[in-house]
Amino acid sequence: MLSMPSYAGGLDLTELGLQEILDLEITSVARRPVDPNTDAGAVFTITQDDIRSSGANTIPDVLKLVPGVDVAYIDNNSPAVSVRGFNRRFSSKLLIMIDGRTIYYPSMVGVAWDQQQLPVEEIARIEVHRGPAGSLWGANAVNGVINIVTQHAVDSYETLVNARGGTDGNYRIYGRHGGVIGDMGAYRLYGSLRETPALEDNDGDGITKDALGGQLGFRVDVEPNDRDAYSIFGEVYKYKSEMALDLYRLDFPQKQKIVEDVKADGAQLSARWVRTLSEGSSLMFQGVGEYVSRSEIDKDFKVSQKSIALETSYYFHLMKNLTILTGAGLSVTDIDYDDGVDISAIRDDVTDERYFGYLTGDLDLFDGRLILTSGFRLEDDKYTGTVFEPTARFMWQAPYDWKVWGALSRASRTPSFPERNQELYVAGLQPMSYINPSPLPAEIIFEGNWDLKEETLIAYEAGFRKSWSRDFSWDVAAYINDYDDLIEVQFFEMVPVFMMHPVTNTQVPVSVLQFVKPVNDISSVVKGIETSVKWQLSPDLKLSMTGDIRDYERLEVVDPLGIGGLTVQKSPEYQFGLKADYQYNPKLDITTWLRVVGDLYNTSDQGYWDINVRTGYAITPEIELSVIGENLVRSKRESISSLNFLPGTRGHIPRRVSLQLKAIF
Amino acid sequence: MASFSNKYMAVASLVGLAILAGIPDAKAGEYKDEDIRAALIFNILKFTEFSSPQTQNGQFNLCARSSDDIWSSLKALDGRSAGDYVIRVQDDQANPTMSIACDIAYISSDLPASRQNQIIKSSLLTFGETSDFIQKGGTIEFVKIGRQTRFKINQRITQSKEISISSRVMKLAMAIE
Numbered sequence: 001m002l003s004m005p006s007y008a009g010g011l012d013l014t015e016l017g018l019q020e021i022l023d024l025e026i027t028s029v030a031r032r033p034v035d036p037n038t039d040a041g042a043v044f045t046i047t048q049d050d051i052r053s054s055g056a057n058t059i060p061d062v063l064k065l066v067p068g069v070d071v072a073y074i075d076n077n078s079p080a081v082s083v084r085g086f087n088r089r090f091s092s093k094l095l096i097m098i099d100g101r102t103i104y105y106p107s108m109v110g111v112a113w114d115q116q117q118l119p120v121e122e123i124a125r126i127e128v129h130r131g132p133a134g135s136l137w138g139a140n141a142v143n144g145v146i147n148i149v150t151q152h153a154v155d156s157y158e159t160l161v162n163a164r165g166g167t168d169g170n171y172r173i174y175g176r177h178g179g180v181i182g183d184m185g186a187y188r189l190y191g192s193l194r195e196t197p198a199l200e201d202n203d204g205d206g207i208t209k210d211a212l213g214g215q216l217g218f219r220v221d222v223e224p225n226d227r228d229a230y231s232i233f234g235e236v237y238k239y240k241s242e243m244a245l246d247l248y249r250l251d252f253p254q255k256q257k258i259v260e261d262v263k264a265d266g267a268q269l270s271a272r273w274v275r276t277l278s279e280g281s282s283l284m285f286q287g288v289g290e291y292v293s294r295s296e297i298d299k300d301f302k303v304s305q306k307s308i309a310l311e312t313s314y315y316f317h318l319m320k321n322l323t324i325l326t327g328a329g330l331s332v333t334d335i336d337y338d339d340g341v342d343i344s345a346i347r348d349d350v351t352d353e354r355y356f357g358y359l360t361g362d363l364d365l366f367d368g369r370l371i372l373t374s375g376f377r378l379e380d381d382k383y384t385g386t387v388f389e390p391t392a393r394f395m396w397q398a399p400y401d402w403k404v405w406g407a408l409s410r411a412s413r414t415p416s417f418p419e420r421n422q423e424l425y426v427a428g429l430q431p432m433s434y435i436n437p438s439p440l441p442a443e444i445i446f447e448g449n450w451d452l453k454e455e456t457l458i459a460y461e462a463g464f465r466k467s468w469s470r471d472f473s474w475d476v477a478a479y480i481n482d483y484d485d486l487i488e489v490q491f492f493e494m495v496p497v498f499m500m501h502p503v504t505n506t507q508v509p510v511s512v513l514q515f516v517k518p519v520n521d522i523s524s525v526v527k528g529i530e531t532s533v534k535w536q537l538s539p540d541l542k543l544s545m546t547g548d549i550r551d552y553e554r555l556e557v558v559d560p561l562g563i564g565g566l567t568v569q570k571s572p573e574y575q576f577g578l579k580a581d582y583q584y585n586p587k588l589d590i591t592t593w594l595r596v597v598g599d600l601y602n603t604s605d606q607g608y609w610d611i612n613v614r615t616g617y618a619i620t621p622e623i624e625l626s627v628i629g630e631n632l633v634r635s636k637r638e639s640i641s642s643l644n645f646l647p648g649t650r651g652h653i654p655r656r657v658s659l660q661l662k663a664i665f
Numbered sequence: 666m667a668s669f670s671n672k673y674m675a676v677a678s679l680v681g682l683a684i685l686a687g688i689p690d691a692k693a694g695e696y697k698d699e700d701i702r703a704a705l706i707f708n709i710l711k712f713t714e715f716s717s718p719q720t721q722n723g724q725f726n727l728c729a730r731s732s733d734d735i736w737s738s739l740k741a742l743d744g745r746s747a748g749d750y751v752i753r754v755q756d757d758q759a760n761p762t763m764s765i766a767c768d769i770a771y772i773s774s775d776l777p778a779s780r781q782n783q784i785i786k787s788s789l790l791t792f793g794e795t796s797d798f799i800q801k802g803g804t805i806e807f808v809k810i811g812r813q814t815r816f817k818i819n820q821r822i823t824q825s826k827e828i829s830i831s832s833r834v835m836k837l838a839m840a841i842e
Binding site: 013014016017018019021022049152154155157158180183184185186221222223224226229539583586587589618621622 | 809
């Protein structure tokens with residue numbers, strides 16, 4: 001990423017929007033000032049105003065605003081999010097940060113979106129960097145980085161309650177209270193509770209219970225002088241739902257829906273100190289302590305993760321036209337497994353240690369018309385060894401203010417503990433089904449592979465952007481992602497299971513035990529183009545258009561048992577979005593949002609199109625009433641169950657009309 | 666790849682940068698408060714409608730004192746278009762009798778109270794930086810908390826002076842009173 005020129009050094013602040021000016025002094029999680037307009041990469045920023053107008057209730061729903069980001073629902077409660085393909089339940093090739101703290105949990109092979117309970121009202125902006133960013137962010141920032149930045153405590157100087165309920169039984173309540181600490185800082189306390197309706201079958205009968213999640217949190221910002229900024233963040237959360245699997249126990253003669261509990265909880269406390277050393281130079285320290293646990297599929301199985309992470313970065317001008325960003329850090333993660341009947345760990349307790357350092361330089365040539373960026377990151381993991389992730393980028397300010405950029409990067413995903421360490425028993429895959437073509441029921445034994453190595457990506461990216469005044473901008477990014485050593489599950493042994501027939505008194509085969517394990521066995525090339533257009537037609541009307549299309553080569557899916565899916569490509573071939581925000585009068589605003597999602601590659605899941613409409617009416621400056629219609633085209637559409645790593649029951653995304661009341665006291 | 670044996674390098678870097686944090690003579694933040702306030706004023710004006718501007722010919726008069734710290738930042742707005750109007754920055758010190766009508770005025774904290782009241786009454790839209798600016802009848806009050814600059818809006822005044830400030834601005838206000 002490139003830095004914007006020093007503000008004091010000449011950037012015209014009046015060219016910025018109101019929100020951008022207010023954010024000037026807020027430390028970006030990008031660790032240095034970043035201007036999306038001059039960034040040599042595919043960057044898309046979502047503001048709090050975008051979130052509010054979209055009517056989105058959860059972070060995954062908000063991310064539907066971004067081109068190249070695939071958001072799908074496996075069932076009513078389990079979103080799957082990916083950037084540039086490879087979607088699956090736990091996003092594995094995507095790094096998600098909240099205020100500089102990663103929520104990529106190695107114990108879960110990615111990001112468990114369902115248990116994330118951060119209320120959308122807490123968010124100031126979301127910076128989505130599509131494409132590899134491993135040179136700055138490290139392993140797992142393979143296909144992209146999503147930086148979620150919560151609001152500075154100064155911006156919640158109020159008591160606010162936001163309550164919402166929908167026709168499908170979905171409800172959510174959020175409340176916060178903020179105040180100032182003298183003239184040097186501010187604080188905010190918040191809490192939220194969300195209930196999502198149960199999974200229903202085609203007849204509308206409930207299969208699972210409603211999902212319930214809640215979070216309490218706080219943020220304190222103290223800036224006692226012009227050079228020091230201290231921030232402290234904390235949260236605790238709890239989540240509970242159920243998951244319905246298309247499996248059956250072998251002691252039952254008939255297929256039986258297995259409904260298992262999903263329970264998760266967590267807590268984190270983090271602190272950050274930013275010191276401004278001189279104009280365009282700053283130093284950042286951050287420390288995070290976190291606890292996360294999750295249990296699913298098997299009620300006795302639970303994985304708990306405790307971690308401590310320390311990090312520092314230093315941003316400075318080495319020369320007038322050369323800025324350097326360097327940093328280092330370490331993390332220690334302790335993972336405990338409580339074995340269950342169906343899932344167990346080869347090693348019950350694992351302590352991982354990770355150390356990293358990075359260095360990136362931005363060289364400004366020809367008065368800012370050409371900016372060259374080069375950098376690398378070295379990361380050493382106790383179990384997976386050393387990873388080297390370099391990048392080289394350029395941004396050329398072409399004639400007529402066209403900004404053209406290109407990048408060549410290497411990124412990697414290190415194998416997670418479950419892939420290397422876990423044993424999993426999956427009972428009763430239906431015979432003669434698409435996931436088990438054999439005439440006998442299949443029992444699957446998944447064995448972790450301690451010899452797995454990293455998945456790698458070499459990415460070639462290019463793009464351009466152009467602004468015609470502040471009212472119209474166009475952004476295009478194209479990429480070729482060349483993956484190697486992708487991890488996929490393959491079976492290596494099959495053993496028939498015999499039982500004594502009670503009548504004939506002979507041994508008869510009753511099932512097949514299939515042993516599978518993950519291996520580095522797939523390479524693939526993904527090519528794609530993404531675009532976004534923002535057009536402020538008038539002071540009252542704004543149009544936003546996004547689109548992406550991608551193509552896959554050499555992706556051989558070796559997944560005859562259907563329980564793989566660790567890397568299987570199941571993302572849409574294209575997506576399109578058109579959002580219109582209209583301020584009818586100072587009190588009434590209307591947003592209409594059309595989305596078109598193409599067929600999912602490599603599955604029978606078909607694409608769809610849909611429309612959301614939100615109308616907000618400010619009864620007084622302190623009270624706003626909104627009506628939000630979602631999925632208005634049809635009464636319900638099927639979710640994408642194939643994104644789960646076990647065969648599950650399809651949910652339905654219903655048409656929903658919600659009423660929301662926001663009050664400020 | 667060979668193991669990254671020198672993991673202590675990372676720890677040493679942490680310690681080294683911690684020492685660096687103690688470097689004396691650190692300068693203030695990257696952005697001048699005055700530039701930020703001037704940019705906010707410019708943006709707010711872009712989203713503000715006046716039913717009866719005092720100045721004709723599609724111009725606004727923005728008055729401030731040339732001795733104020735913010736003067737040079739405001740002067741940079743002279744001739745810029747905000748909405749349907751062109752901003753003309755006028756020196757209040759050269760205008761003691763208010764012979765030049767001020768549509769908009771920036772009132773600094775060290776301006777005498779009597780002069781403050783005079784400008785507040787005669788101007789359509791006023792910006793100020795004192796903690797009780799809104800209570801004195803000012804329209805928009807800048808607030809500095811830590812390093813953050815925010816603003817409050819006096820809705821009673823905007824209504825009485827028939828000024829329409831877009832909800833886009835209102836949403837970002839720290840408080841509406």
